[in-house]
Amino acid sequence: MSTPRFLDLPPGVTPQKIETPQGTFAVLEALPVSGVVERWPALLVPGLTGSKEDFIAVLMTLAQSGRRVVAVDLRGQYETPGPDDPAAYTCAALGSDLDALAQVIGGGGPMHLVGHSFGGLVAREAVIDGRTKFASFTLMGSGPAGIEGRRARNGRKIMEEVPELGLEHVWQHRFEPEVLAGDVPDDIVAFLRRRLLANSPTGLSSMAEQVLTMRDRTDELRQIEVPTLVLYGEDDDGWSPETQSEMAARLGAECVVVPGAVHSPAVEAPETTAAALVRFWNAAEKHYLDIHSNSL
Template sequence: MSRPPTFVPPPCAVSRALSTSRGEFAVLDARPTARENRGTALLLPGYTGSKEDFIALLEPLAAAGYRVVAVDGRGQYETDGPADQAAYAQDGLAGDVLAQAAALGDGGPLHLVGHSLGGQIARAAVILDASPFATLTLMSSGPAEISPAQQQRVKLLSDALTVMSMEQVWQAILSFDAPEDAAGEATEGREDLRRRWLRHNPAQLLATGRQLTTEPDRVAELAAVRPLPKHVLSGERDDTWPVPLLDDMARRLDAHRTVVRGAEHSPNTDRPSETATALAGFWAQY
């Protein structure tokens, strides 16, 4: 589970609802603080995550001249979703992304970023229609299904969700936390994570968890989406998709490659300054 350093957005950002042709989505909307508006970025979070996972990126990216919109997808945290797992089919979630892009209007070049599960949804969106986007960044998001160890973790979570309440599952998650993680996490931060967890829709977690464990390799399809510039960004360690697998995916996509030193599966929270610099540097080329 991603652990953002805070759930409080910086002064440059507001929490609001983004109205689209496919419903309303909760977003954090950060406006450029630089004199020049260089474009807009749409950021999609990963499995069990939320828009708050990008909070530490908002200020440096706004200072670089970008409007940054981080979104809760359908059924994630502050965006409502139905109890029907069919509502979270990948093509439907990709359609949501295209609707969000349309709702953002003409704010200059639109850069799409997806973290982990969000990367696979972003990939599906641009395969459906790449025309709204100036670039695509896949952040710690691999070519196909997650690693066997992570598949087992998702299966355990999914099995628990079918027989336990969200509160009961949360307590089970806490019991599996490493002692050093539990000791280092402030009570306020733990309560933020609990509140977020309880507002996730279980149907969304079940459907997207299944996607992560069965996702086919769609790299060739994505590589054929041209002339869209692509960027593969990750930490230097990753237990969800091994880094050599991400290196190979970048080669297959002819993509720009960034490895953020000192980061693991969530460079957006592990090393936000370095991650923001890499994103802004890539976007500035387009």
């Protein structure tokens, strides 16, 4: 589990609620502190046990590139409510939520999509379903199919223990020991506990099942021909660096390895991660405009 480096919101970042036909979503919205919004917006999607706060360290830098940047809590995560229906938490259902958010945020125009870990699997569904024409797609610490290694074992424990024993038990026996071993400050420990306990138990266990069993859709994603970036930490312990590198090659995607990062580059190496995203977004926008200007 990753922790935000700070919980105080930087300049230009505010909590908001976004209303869509599919429900209300809690977000952090970042706007340029200086200058104007002149580039296309971006939507950032967190991982299984994460939330919009996992992007705090990169939001201001991304917005200063001239964009509106929105980080979201998925349905059933932290401050976005969700039902007690497991069907609401499939990758396809959550991907449909992203389509609805994209329509509100982008107004039907092109926008960038970033999915971290499980959020990458969800975001991939939104790209493949074709309802939104994204300007670019970034898989951040995410893979082609179900998660691997130690994080797969943790996912199975969440799937098994949450319905039977509850979120408080999972916090005390799974998350709190790891957090305390990492010498995390007390205020962040309190936030992490509050965040976990605010999750929908049905949502968390259902999403854990999804991240464990998701099938490989890499070939389908390649057919969409959206500019794609695969970005991951050099020591990723979710999907291995080798797995993600191979996925990038199959996609014909750009690949960025973030030095010093593990599974959460936006938390562990925010400056490097933000710089890579801004560069990729700028290139994707130029490519899009070049294509469309030539078609006029």
